[in-house]
Structures are given as C-alpha cells and as structure tokens.
Amino acid sequence: MAQESLNLFSLLMSSLRVAVPLLFAAYGGLISERSGVIQIALEGFLLIGALTAAILAHYTGSPWLGVLAGACAGIFLAGVMGFFVLALKVDQIIAGTAINLLAFGTAPFVTKVLFDSTGSSPALPIESRFTVAPMFLAAALSVLMSYWFYQTRSGLVVQFAGEAPQALEVAGTSVLKTRWKSLLACGALAGIGGATLSTYLSSAYSPNMTGGRGFIALAALIFGRWKPLPTLLACFFFGFTDALQIRLQGVNSLIPVQFVQILPYLFTVIALAGFFGQSRAPKALGQTLNRG
Amino acid sequence: MRDLRLFFFALMMVPFFSLPAQAFKVGLVLDKGGKDDKSFNSSAYEGATKAQKELGIELKYVEATDSNALETLHRSFASKGFDLIIGIGFAQADAVKKIASQFPDRKFALVDGEVVAPNVRSLLFEEHEGSYLMGVVAAEKSKSKVGFIGGMDIPLIRRFQMGFEAGIKKEKPQMSLVSNFIGITGDAWNNTAKAKELALSQYGSGVDVIFVAAGASNAGVFDAAEETKKFAIGVDSNQNWIKPGFILTSMLKRVDVAVYSTIKEAKEGHFASGTVRYGFKDKGVDYAVDKYNDKILDLATRKKLDDLKSQIISGKIQVPDYYKKGKK
Numbered sequence A: 001m002a003q004e005s006l007n008l009f010s011l012l013m014s015s016l017r018v019a020v021p022l023l024f025a026a027y028g029g030l031i032s033e034r035s036g037v038i039q040i041a042l043e044g045f046l047l048i049g050a051l052t053a054a055i056l057a058h059y060t061g062s063p064w065l066g067v068l069a070g071a072c073a074g075i076f077l078a079g080v081m082g083f084f085v086l087a088l089k090v091d092q093i094i095a096g097t098a099i100n101l102l103a104f105g106t107a108p109f110v111t112k113v114l115f116d117s118t119g120s121s122p123a124l125p126i127e128s129r130f131t132v133a134p135m136f137l138a139a140a141l142s143v144l145m146s147y148w149f150y151q152t153r154s155g156l157v158v159q160f161a162g163e164a165p166q167a168l169e170v171a172g173t174s175v176l177k178t179r180w181k182s183l184l185a186c187g188a189l190a191g192i193g194g195a196t197l198s199t200y201l202s203s204a205y206s207p208n209m210t211g212g213r214g215f216i217a218l219a220a221l222i223f224g225r226w227k228p229l230p231t232l233l234a235c236f237f238f239g240f241t242d243a244l245q246i247r248l249q250g251v252n253s254l255i256p257v258q259f260v261q262i263l264p265y266l267f268t269v270i271a272l273a274g275f276f277g278q279s280r281a282p283k284a285l286g287q288t289l290n291r292g
Numbered sequence B: 001m002r003d004l005r006l007f008f009f010a011l012m013m014v015p016f017f018s019l020p021a022q023a024f025k026v027g028l029v030l031d032k033g034g035k036d037d038k039s040f041n042s043s044a045y046e047g048a049t050k051a052q053k054e055l056g057i058e059l060k061y062v063e064a065t066d067s068n069a070l071e072t073l074h075r076s077f078a079s080k081g082f083d084l085i086i087g088i089g090f091a092q093a094d095a096v097k098k099i100a101s102q103f104p105d106r107k108f109a110l111v112d113g114e115v116v117a118p119n120v121r122s123l124l125f126e127e128h129e130g131s132y133l134m135g136v137v138a139a140e141k142s143k144s145k146v147g148f149i150g151g152m153d154i155p156l157i158r159r160f161q162m163g164f165e166a167g168i169k170k171e172k173p174q175m176s177l178v179s180n181f182i183g184i185t186g187d188a189w190n191n192t193a194k195a196k197e198l199a200l201s202q203y204g205s206g207v208d209v210i211f212v213a214a215g216a217s218n219a220g221v222f223d224a225a226e227e228t229k230k231f232a233i234g235v236d237s238n239q240n241w242i243k244p245g246f247i248l249t250s251m252l253k254r255v256d257v258a259v260y261s262t263i264k265e266a267k268e269g270h271f272a273s274g275t276v277r278y279g280f281k282d283k284g285v286d287y288a289v290d291k292y293n294d295k296i297l298d299l300a301t302r303k304k305l306d307d308l309k310s311q312i313i314s315g316k317i318q319v320p321d322y323y324k325k326g327k328k
Helices: A002-034 A042-060 A063-087 A092-115 A133-151 A153-163 A165-170 A175-201 A213-223 A228-248 A257-272 B002-017 B040-055 B067-079 B090-102 B127-141 B155-171 B186-190 B192-204 B215-228 B255-267 B299-314
Strands: B025-030 B058-063 B084-088 B107-111 B120-125 B145-152 B177-183 B207-213 B231-236 B247-253 B274-278 B285-287
Touching: A002 A042, A002 A133, A002 A153, A002 A175, A002 A213, A002 A228, A002 B192, A042 A063, A042 A092, A042 A175, A042 A213, A063 A092, A063 A175, A133 A153, A133 A175, A133 A228, A153 A165, A153 A175, A165 A175, A175 A213, A175 B192, A213 A228, A213 A257, A228 A257, A228 B192, B025 B040, B025 B067, B025 B255, B040 B058, B040 B084, B040 B215, B040 B231, B040 B255, B058 B067, B067 B084, B067 B090, B084 B090, B084 B255, B090 B107, B090 B120, B107 B255, B120 B255, B127 B145, B127 B155, B127 B207, B127 B231, B127 B247, B127 B285, B127 B299, B145 B155, B145 B186, B145 B192, B145 B215, B155 B177, B155 B207, B177 B186, B177 B192, B186 B215, B192 B207, B192 B215, B207 B215, B207 B247, B215 B231, B255 B274
Parallel strands: B025 B058, B025 B084, B084 B107, B107 B120, B120 B274, B145 B177, B145 B207, B207 B231, B231 B247
Antiparallel strands: B247 B285
16 A cells, blocks of 8 residues: 555656646746747747757756756747747748747757767766756746736736737737747746756757657647646646656556547647637737737 | 860769779668667667778768658668668668668668568577576665666567566566556657656666666666666666666677678678577677676676576576567
8 A cells, every 4th residue: 555655656746747847838838829929839949948958057067057048048049930920920830830840950960069969968967957946946937927927017918918919009018029028938938948858857958859748838738728827737737647658658557558648639629629618719819910 | 165064074073083992881770769879779880880990891870760761761872882781770670671672782781670681681689688687687686676667669678578577587586577668659769758757656666676678768767776876777788887886787789799790791792691699609698797887796696697698508598588479
C-alpha cells in the first residue's frame, strides 16, 4: 500500500514538472490571443528559448542567465512575427507557421556552428541546471496572471484589444501598441517555457525537443477557454496525462498508452464543441484593425 | 562568343580534373539519434572517422531526420558514385534492400538489420549476451529492485531486455525488474526529458540500478541517476565518463569496430556479403572498465563477469534470445 501512495505522489510531482513549460507557453499564448493576435508559433518560441537557454547556461554556468536569454530569444522571434502580422498585416496563421519553420531550421544551424554538432548542445552539469525553481516560478506566474488580467488597467486593455478594438481606440489607447506589447510578452513567456525544457526537464538542447508542446499549450489555452485559471487547470491536466502515458509506456496495462496520448486533443475538441460550458474565442481574434 | 564557349567547356572539365586518383568513397547514413548521441550513432561515426584517418578514404555522413528520408539518402549516395554505403540502425533495412537491388555494383552494409543480397553485408551483434552480464552486475549491486528503460519498443530492444532479465534471475532469482519503453516512434531515441521522467519514476519506486538502451535519450536517465544518487548502466559506446561515479559500467556494442573493418575490407577489395555476428569472442560485445568506474565495479564482480563471458563463449550458458523466441 505504501508503495502505491508513493507512486501516486511521484506521478503527481511528475505531472507538475512536465506542466511547467506548458504553463509558460499557454500563458504566453493567452496574452497574445486575448489581445487579438492568433498564436500558433508557440512551438517555435519554445524551441528557440530552449536552444538559447542551453547555450547560455553552457557558457556561463548559470541556469538563470539561460532563462533570461531564453526570454530574450523569444522576444526577438516574437518581434519578427510582429513585424509581419502587425506592421505588414500578413495573415497571422501563415506568419505563425513561418515562424515555427524558421525556428526549426535555425536550431541545427546554430548548434553546428557553435558545437559542430548536428542538433544538440553539450550536456549541462548538475550545478548549471534547475532543481525546483521553475516550479515556484510557474506558481508565482499563475497568481500574478490572474490578478493582472482581471484587476489591472493594462490587463483590461489587453482584453479590449481582442474583444472590441474599435472601442479601445475610441477611448484613446492604441490597439496596435497593445498588441505589440502582448505579442512580445508572449514571446518572453514562451521563451522561458522553452528554457525550462532544456535546463530543468533535461540537461541539454536536443533536436526538436519541444515535441509538439507548443501545440499542446495552445490546446490547453483553448480547453481553458482563454481564461487564466481554467488554462492553469488544463495545463495540469495535460501534464498529468503526459506523466501517466510516460509511466504506461511499454507496460502491459488495461488502458493502451496510445489512448492516454490522445486524451489532451480529445478533450480540447470536446471543449470546443461546448460540452464544458460556452467556449468562445476573442471576438477580434485574427482581425487587423483598419483605422479610418 | 567563342571565348564564352571555351569558358563553359573549361568549366565542364573541372570535375574531371578535381578528382585526384579516385579515393575510395564511403557514405554513412546515421539514424535519427544523430552523430552526437554519445551512444549508438557516435560509435558508428567514430569507426568511420578512424577509417578516414588511417585508410585515407573519402567519408561523407548524413543524418536521417525521419524514416521517409532514408531511401533518398541511400539512393543519392549510390547514384553519386560512392563505393560503400553504410546504413546505421534497424530502420534502414528496407531502404538498403531496395537501393542495393537497384545499384548492384555498389556495396552496402547494414548495422542491426539483416538483408540478404549479393552486395549487402549485415552486421549484427549478440546484444542479449552483453545484456545478460549487465543483468548480473545490476542484480549484484542492487539492494531492492532493478529497472530497464528501452528506447523505441522494437524487437531489438526487447532482446536487450530479455537478456538483462535472464542475467538478473541468474544472480538473484527473487529480484524483480521494472521495465519501461520511452515510445513507439523514432522520437524515442531522442527524448531526454521523457527518459528522465521515466527514470525518476523508477528510482522513486525503489529501483536502484537502471540499465538503459535508448540512444541519445540515455542522457536523461544519467541525469536522474546523478540527482537521486542511484546507479545507471550505459549502452553501445563506453558511457562511463558522462556521469562518473553514477554509471556502473556500459555494455559495449562495438559498432565502430564493425564499421571500421567493413570499410577496410571493402577498400582492400575483399568485401564479403552475408551476415556477420559480433559477440564476446571477437570483443564486438563487451563491458567497459575504465578510470571512471574503477572504484564502483569491484574486482570480484569483474572476475565473475569474465568467467560468465567464457561460459557463454563455450556455449555452457545459453542466453535466451528474443529473436528466437517461439521458433524452437
């Protein structure tokens, strides 16, 4: 019996750990989408964040500098995306896809130049990795996010940018500027999420290490109805299914692993169909604002 | 106009002049883990670069990003005049089979897979025997339970697992084994985060020695061993150096030796097709002792292992082989 409860505890801890990068990315996506910018480039931000963090942590020996660098890389990539979708008003889905492809193409090139390795960075010693810090960081972010989004002026401004941009404009706040800030914030958060992948969940950057987490984060955001607290719960739930399927791999169990693996997507589809109450995207999502 | 034509003519001649004395050309097609997996592919790459240095061959390597690319990579080497093309990993068997039949005058070699063709040499290893020794080491060192983490869930890795289990049962019949596989796709060779989570979960449930056979994903298990202060056993290359003090030993699978000798024989003109099996006898399979595990692998254990090794070579001990399961 004691064994069972121990396993349950370790399963829970494992769920929390794997939920950390998801949470950062999902919150990043939340800010971006609520401000009206469709965000399917989370995967790219995560990847570039993971890569940059691993490189910086390798050279400086500090995972904190790695996280900072990951955030900066995310901001930079978000800036590139912003230039296309906000300044040039390119289709946001197309631009997001391009950003993902750009990230996937850049990473092997960088590792080849720096380490003469096709795709991975050198392993980080235990002292340049995180042990628990990112989990506290994620917890702090969750509290901060809920407060900021509903209780502060800037949080409300972001909501208006995605719901009623014209009204916001009439009230004298620039929608464009708001979306720029939101997009860059998204890049920063997702970049940090990526950093936790390479400096916390593992000890190096390895090729395509995001493995679709950006899209799972997007699913969590949709499952969480574009709201901070439900998104947090969705990330936990997806983290749990991930931890569970990891444990079930190669074990002869009653439930096939493949079934557990599709759960996140299955639930997202069910959520979109409105089974868990109304699920509605921000009204002005993906629309560019043409000032008269 | 005439000058221009002359210029183009000169340009066309360049390839003919820039190939001095036709070096023997070898194309190496690595598996998804990539040349820096510090394990299976690294070993193959090492063997090939050794041949490049010592035999003066021309070496080109590529890494397959996904299985669909394999056939194209083999075909491109074959059509570009490479003399010997070596495929690393079981996943390349189909590609080698197809391209070898289309280019009968090129030579092919395949590691971890068997293709019967007049121009293909299959290089196989007796992994189950090496794993058996690892099972003995793990059981001897463990105070509670031992674990196994495999990369992709395929017969080859099941073969590791089966030999490992037999070794454990030989040493301590009552000891239980916890087994997990990282995944069912090629991504499993390259998923350190998942490997680490699996290892943490095994160590958390009381396992104190884990044998891991998962290519580049091995690093995740070693990290977990270091963090929880437990033991791990590496595979393919000598991985003892990665986390000194936490890696008991490594099961060596000398892909480098197989690759090197194949290149050497092909270059010297006596390439032989057919299947070559590497085992303890020719040191194609072995366990690693070096300064990094000298202190944790005591002499009595080493003596026992060498003793078992000779018993396996002489056929006194028959290690169960997953490949032959149900074929009796």
